[in-house]
Amino acid sequence: MTERIVVGAALLDGGRLLAARRSAPEELAGRWELPGGKVEPGEAPEAALVRELREELGVDAEVIERVPGQWPLKSPYLLQVWTVRLLPGTPDPKPLQDHDALRWLEYGEVWDVDWLEQDVPAVREVAERLGAG
Numbered sequence: 042m043t044e045r046i047v048v049g050a051a052l053l054d055g056g057r058l059l060a061a062r063r064s065a066p067e068e069l070a071g072r073w074e075l076p077g078g079k080v081e082p083g084e085a086p087e088a089a090l091v092r093e094l095r096e097e098l099g100v101d102a103e104v105i106e107r108v109p110g111q112w113p114l115k116s117p118y119l120l121q122v123w124t125v126r127l128l129p130g131t132p133d134p135k136p137l138q139d140h141d142a143l144r145w146l147e148y149g150e151v152w153d154v155d156w157l158e159q160d161v162p163a164v165r166e167v168a169e170r171l172g173a174g
């Protein structure tokens with residue numbers, strides 16, 4: 042089957058990373074992930090990310106750069122991650138859709154939440170960057 046891309050945001054603000062707790066589907070509910078979603082056919086991944094963050098969190102965001110790597114999710118999906126920042130004046134993120142809690146994690150708190158197993162290698166990569174910044 043053709044691979045399909047799921048874009049995830051490493052949303053960074055003041056050296057912290059935003060984690061989002063999924064509310065559905067049942068097998069993923071209660072676990073933490075990077076906000077984002079499926080890229081639509083013909084859509085650029087960066088545009089998908091900005092769209093998803095507006096829908097899910099109610100924020101206007103700007104994509105900074107791709108985090109190297111891609112990670113398999115449930116077939117046929119592959120997770121790709123970009124660092125993202127909030128645009129000036131945008132409201133604070135709110136769990137409007139797909140999530141029931143949000144948490145800003147300091148570098149030392151990155152492993153305090155129960156990430157989806159398949160997200161762990163991506164979060165490790167992001168955490169290294171947070172530590173370096």
Ligand SMILES: Nc1nc2c([nH]c(=O)n2[C@H]2C[C@H](O)[C@@H](COP(=O)(O)OP(=O)(O)OP(=O)(O)O)O2)c(=O)[nH]1
Binds near residue numbers: 069075093118139157
């Ligand atoms: N957004 C996101 N999805 C993830 C992550 N890890 C992971 O396994 N997934 C899975 C959950 C879903 O099966 C799929 C993404 O779907 P989604 O439900 O977030 O995407 P969407 O908003 O485009 O969904 P929909 O229109 O199909 O309802 O990838 C992650 O870190 N972020």
